[in-house]
Amino acid sequence: MSSRCNLRFLIPGLALLLGGVPSVLAVWPQPQQIRNSAERYSLSARAFLFKHADVSAVRSGCDVLDQAFTRYFTLIFPESGGGGTGGAHNRYFWTEADPFTVEVNVAEGPCDGYPAEGSIENYKLTVSPGQAVLTSVTVWGALRGLESLSQLVEQDDYGAYYINKTEIEDFPRFQFRGLLLDTSRHYLPLQAILKTLDAMAYSKLNVFHWHIVDDPSFPYQSRKYPDLSKKGAYHPFTHIYTQTDVRRVIEHARLRGIRVLAEFDSPGHTQSWGNGQPSLLTPCYRGDVPSGTYGPVNPILDSTYVFMANLLKEVTSVFPDSYIHLGGDEVDFSCWKSNPDIKAFMKKMGFGSDFTKLESFYIIVNISTMLNRSSVVWQDVFDYHEINRPRYVVEVWKWGCYLCEVRRVTKAGHRVLLSAPWYINHISYGQDWRNSYTVQPQNFSGTEEQKKLVIGGEVCMWGEYVDATNLSPRLWPRACAAAERLWSDEVQTSSVDQAFPRLTDFRCRLLRRGIQAEPLYVGHCKNEYQGI
Amino acid sequence: MSSRCNLRFLIPGLALLLGGVPSVLAVWPQPQQIRNSAERYSLSARAFLFKHADVSAVRSGCDVLDQAFTRYFTLIFPESGGGGTGGAHNRYFWTEADPFTVEVNVAEGPCDGYPAEGSIENYKLTVSPGQAVLTSVTVWGALRGLESLSQLVEQDDYGAYYINKTEIEDFPRFQFRGLLLDTSRHYLPLQAILKTLDAMAYSKLNVFHWHIVDDPSFPYQSRKYPDLSKKGAYHPFTHIYTQTDVRRVIEHARLRGIRVLAEFDSPGHTQSWGNGQPSLLTPCYRGDVPSGTYGPVNPILDSTYVFMANLLKEVTSVFPDSYIHLGGDEVDFSCWKSNPDIKAFMKKMGFGSDFTKLESFYIIVNISTMLNRSSVVWQDVFDYHEINRPRYVVEVWKWGCYLCEVRRVTKAGHRVLLSAPWYINHISYGQDWRNSYTVQPQNFSGTEEQKKLVIGGEVCMWGEYVDATNLSPRLWPRACAAAERLWSDEVQTSSVDQAFPRLTDFRCRLLRRGIQAEPLYVGHCKNEYQGI
DSSP, X not given: OOOOBOOTTTSTTHHHHHHHSOGGGOOSSOOXXXXXXXXEEEEOGGGEEEEEOTTOSOOTTOHHXXXXXXXXXXXXXXXXXXXXXXXXXXXXXXXXXXXXXEEEEESSOOXXXXXXXXXXXXXXXXXXXXXXXXXXXXXXXXXXXXXXXXXXXXXXXXXXXXXXXXXXXXXXXXXXXXXXXETTTSOOOHHHHHHHHHHHHXXXXXXXXXXXXXXXXXXXXXXXXXXXXXXXXXXXXXXXXXXXXXXXXHHXXXXXXXXXXXXXXXXXXXXXXXXXXXXXXXEEEEXXXXXXXXXXXXXXXXXXXXXXXXXXXXXXXXXOOSEEEEEOOOOOTHHHHHOHHHHHHHHHHTOXXXXXXXXXXXXXXXXXXXXXXXXXXXXHHHHHSOOOOTTOEEEEOOSSSHHHHHHHHHHTTOEEEEOGGGBTTSOBSSOTHHHHHTOOTTOSSOOHHHHHTEEEEEEEEOSTTOSTTTHHHHHTTHHHHHHHHHHSOTTTTOOHHHXXXXXXXXXXXXXXXXXXXXXXXXXXXXXXXXXX | OOOOBOOTTTSXXXXXXXXXXXXXXXXXXXXXXXXXXXXXXXXXXXXXXXXXXXXXXXOTTOHHHHHHHHHHHHHHOTTSOOSHHHHHHHHHOOSSSSOEEEEEEESSOOSSSOOOTTOOOOEEXXXXXXXXXXXXXXXXXXXXXXXHHHHHOEEOTTSOEEEEEEEEEEOOSOSXXXXXXXXXXXXXXXXHHHHHHHHHHHTTOOEEEEEOOOSSOOOBOOSSOTHHHHHHSSSXXXXXXXXXXXXXXXXXXXXXXXXXXXXXXXSSSOXXXXXXXXXXXXXXXXXXXXXXXXXXXXXXXXXHHHHHHHHHHHHHHHOOOSEEEEEOOOOOTHHHHHOHHHHHHHHHHTOTTXXXXXXXXXHHHHXXXXXXXXEEEEHHHHHHSOOOOTTEEEEEOOSSSHHHHXXXXXHTTOEEEEOGGGBTTSOBSSOXXXXXXXXXXXXXXOOHHXXXXXXXEEEEXXXXXXXXXXXXXXHTTHHHHHHHHHHSOTTTTOOHHHHHHHHHHHHHHHHHTTOOOOOSSSOOBTTTTTOO
């Protein structure tokens, strides 16, 4: 698959330079170690075989790998007829003498589990005459290796496939490489989510942060509280995620080694919850009388905690990941301040007029203790009151000196997710991916222990101005910049100018794979309008 | 067709407000006069008929209207099975007693011509029980009226179609309402262009400015000089516009009352021309020797003018519009300055060291070959030296005090096209359409005569960062803001806040029609994912 883009006119002489870059280097994100040579082997869809190594702990029947083989066959040979069946068929039958064999050797099972915190994604890949050998500890590592392998395959000017002699030894810099979609401000159809998961896998992103509900709408169809979506979604039938939809997302993600981190943000950002659960939100007052409007979740009622316990119990049974995101950001205290019952409660609890204590009481004392999960919270919760439970993960999202915040949070011993510099819903003219690329998540003064507490980061695509009409071109390839920052060695990938032709190349590959990825600059892709 | 969007959460109480706005007001761009009432008539695809008035100068067999009837039938009743044939069929057969009849009365023929400078687009539309009467001077006005009619039709919550009693008297504020696409920096497939023309018609934009060639690529396949695209396009077969392609664009545009203004920009922005026409560009020098690079078109060779005359002769035979855009912007003089032959020519001509005189010399010779056309040039040409020929149209594109420039150009007696505030390829976060909307093209100090010389303006979508992957959501609905500014009365449409719910509504309608128009803000459209 040749996805070389024409950049002749960008910088005089760049074509020459690009001609000199072996295209086999174009694996995105950049592997930790890659050695290749000009030695090149022809590939043919009619003589290409994935197989399990004899010593592999994982054999046929492992759906994660079986399906990956089918998928990657089509990705490697897009003209082979595509589709799972064709691919699977071709994998086992060939007409030429010796097939090129991809032997996959996974050290440990199982393969029916979920990717998780601490899943080992390391892999080694050796491409030599007639074969590629891929070894990994887990099936998740094998998936990463298959992705790299697929990106090594190029197509010459006559359409013939080839791969260069290559050795890769690779592992992620950070364990948590996330992407947030917001399905509340605009509903995203299931297909848009599944397609995003596909592109995440191409970029080796491994956590889908599903900001599923918020003020504008509640599309999650709860088993226990169906009124939440019935009355809180944009439309009770067409704009919801059923339990089946959610299972499809989780399974589609699992098969690609992607975790699904569900967020049920409270006590703020919950206006839509109030439609289906009327007593949940705080009645706001104007003077001595209720104004008829509602504020954040009411943190002083027992019924609130019964409801939240039930809802979160359901959520943790639906979403298997060991993390759950509890939100906690941007709570507007004005409604709480107006409500006489809240004020009485504040007095009784000795909170004075510090409403941050009331929020902490709600989130830390009550909500997170209900759960046998690692709770992720937005940095507001940490900023209000130091949290002592080590199971917290603090997501740093506020612009400004975000690394100062990372330093403070890690100094307090908490794990950190960084998203502040990766709010890529914020767009600007030109190559703004460069800003995402040059982020240095650990460039703060702190101990080695502190640095290790930075477990990764997230690209966030908030939905104020984004729905399925513009999601893909806004995400891709802009999210790829953070994907490389989170996977690759920082020193090796410090040059944004060196990244440019590689990302241009990768973007063409995304296009070929049917991802509506926008251009980085002037030029064209060889196969640009075949995939979409 | 109900395309009411849910804005509940945007501004408290806005839903109430929106509920109070009769949706029949949602014609975009706002007609000059519209009166409607709550009286509402049911419509059905099985009892709906377009027909020519007995007194109409245009009858069946006029392809512009015949095809428009078919198109608008499908746009009005998108669930009717769609497609031209189904629509045409339904137009003539119905099962219910009395069809709702749209009687079209056009005062003047012909209908086989092209929309042109000065084409009268005025129309009147009266919707009353059982019928709508549409009168216009020309078929182009009838097209505008059909568009408005189609936007008056709504769908209730049960899917039933209806239209309110309405009277519209409408005409455009400016005769020239353009949209520029750049097919050189990125090649745009024919379908992307045709789809853009569709959406232009929905917004009553009436000039497609085709910036067809530029530095990066030359996709226009010339009959006389086929090497230009063979050697200058990104790809000689897949990334070109054949003569057939160009004819399709012009015809698709004509049927929608849209002019096609071709731009062959020179003497700068011509790097790609040099590939297929080697002696055309100026050889740049480093010291006393040619550096191997090339600059703008070489304005001192007779062969240049022979080539340009031949090319422009072909272009004017291919593109029927009375306007041709000759470019003339951003000429980099450094190469000319380096070339000893150019310097000798400058001396001979008495130009001193003023290279703007050389550019003017070049442009004026070219223009003189365009005897029966109005030449459009970018403002640079005017800025260099005042031009005295009245057939010039100056396009004001430079940011800054663009109305100062409009004043200067009109004072010199030239017609003006304004595009400076509508370079909507420049994106920013949030609702940047508001800036486009508040432009006041005639808000400069000048005589009434000067104001009349502002013949319109253009939305420009330059292609540095835009190709078919992101064209539609970047264009729509952002370009609609300028479309209303160029069509509607400025006083009546001075409030951007009042425009917001109308544009939100119109964007939902675009979506329903299959235009991938991005959201203005949080919310949803009832039929948002059926059209795309």
